[in-house]
Each structure stands twice: as structure tokens, then as C-alpha cells.
Amino acid sequence: MPRPKVLYVSDLAYPARGRRYCDEDIYLTSRLREAFDLAIAHPKDAAGLMAGFDTVVVRNSGPVIDYPDAYRHFRERASATGQRVYNPLTGKADMAGKQYLVDLTELGFPVIPTVDDLRHLDRLPRVAEYVVKPKAGADSHGLEFVSADDLTETGTEEDVLVQPKIDFRYEVSFYFVDHDFQYALNAPDPALRWELARYEPSRDDLEFARRFIDWNGLDHGIQRVDACRTREGELLLVELEDLNPYLSLDRTSDETRAGFVEAMTASVLRSLG
Helix, strand or coil: CCCCEEEEECCCCCCCCCCCHHHHHHHHHHHHCCCCEEEEECCCCHHHHCCCCCEEEECCCCCHHHCHHHHHHHHHHHHHHCCCEECCCCCCCHHHCCHHHHHHHHHCCCECCCECCHHHHHHCCCCCEEEEEECCCCCCCCCEEEEHHHHHHHCCCCCEEEEECCCEEEEEEEEEECCEEEEEEEECCCCCCCCCEECCCCHHHHHHHHHHHHHHCCCCCEEEEEEEEECCCCEEEEEEECCCCCCCHHHCCHHHHHHHHHHHHHHHHHHCC
16 A cells, blocks of 8 residues: 655744744654655645645644735645645634634633623723734734723724733643643743643543534644633633644653654544545
8 A cells, every 4th residue: 555645834944932843843754754755845835735645734834824825825725626634724713813712702611701892891801901912813923911991092903802811820731633632731830831841631621621622623633722720720721723733742751752643643544534
């Protein structure tokens, strides 16, 4: 049987703050080559190169706001040609922008309360300071902290989200392949988002994370559920990354990394069936 051909999309030069995305992709591609014939492409080149590959695996390709036209063309070409993409381009979370935070707030999910209209500001807790960020933002691009007085006096532009600034104890991320939990990492110091340590989730923690994985409904793929732990002990969703989540594999054990590669390999193979 011929080995499946994978076009692995990554921006190896993306300047991530406090992280080196390229190291993760160098490691993953070195392991995935054991099961696939694999080539690496920049996200701006993916649409023009994907013909002839069995699937396109989108990994650390950087925020799509840096190349919106190329990303839109990639999605259109993949849809028109029936090209398989991993993760599938049907995600309802970050893959489609930040509107889902407003939708999940209205549905009563445990998320940081979010609105996109100042007329709905009364739906948020009253706080001294709010977080304002673009719906199409990523990696903290465009994020601002605005006082309550400034927010109500100046208003906000269109396509902007407003959230209360949360006083949280720490952030924690849950990593999934398909619907299977792989590992969790947390940042004990809120000021050091990417100084991550191993985190042992409770049963309630995993039920919290799986609720968002189930809501998103992807049959295959890698997802990261980012949450914050409030002072009262509650977990609230910060974001559900379903397009190209950085995995922080360098912060895991050898055993965890090997298990993740095995799970990802099996998932990509299943997605080709």
C-alpha cells in the first residue's frame, strides 16, 4: 500500500513571543515521516501546492490575520476541490473568529462573559476595567484594557468584543486529539503565560473541557481548550483553539510526546478513510 502524502503547513519563521513554534514542527514532522510521505509548506503557498496530497495538515502557521487573502483562497480552493484538511475547516471556534465567545455566553456556557455591543454591557459583571479585543484577533493582537468610564464614553468599533477583566489565579490548557484528552498544562504565574508546568486535571476539569470539544463537533483534529481559574475556583473558557493550536510539547515528558504523536498519526490516518 502506498504511504499517504501529507502537506504539512507551518510558518517556521513565525516570531512567537516566548516560544519557538519551529522547534515543535521540526519534532512533529520528524516523527510523522515514519507513517507519511511529508512536505512542509508556508501557509501562503498551501493552496498552490496541495494538489496531489492526500491531506493538508495545518499546524503552527501563525495567525491568519497576517495573511487573510491567502487563507481565504486556501479555504475556497480546498472546498472547491474536495481537498481534505486537518483540522477540517468546519470548526466553530477560533477557526471562524471570536464570535463563538458571544454565542457561548448567550447559551450559558462557562466562558468569560462576552458581548459585542455596548447596548448589552449590562449582561456583563460590573467591573472597573474591561478587556476589548477584535473578533478577528489572535495572539493578543489588538487587545486593550479599558476603564469602565472610557468604555461607555468612547464606545467601541465594529467587530470588537468586550469582556470583564477577570482576576484569575492561573490559566490552564487542555489538549485533545479528536475527542480524546492527551495532557494538560498550566501557567501558575498569571504574568508568565508560557511558563507552563504539568497539570493533573480533576474529573470536573475534564468534563468542563470536553463540553467545548463536544460543542465544536469536529470529527478529527487537534484542539486546545484554554481556561482560567477564578479566585472562587471556577473554570471559565478563555478560548477554544481549533485551527492551529500551539501544543507546548517541549513542556511535556518524553512519554507524553510519544503518546501524542501516536494519537495524532492514528487520527490523520482515520481522517483519510
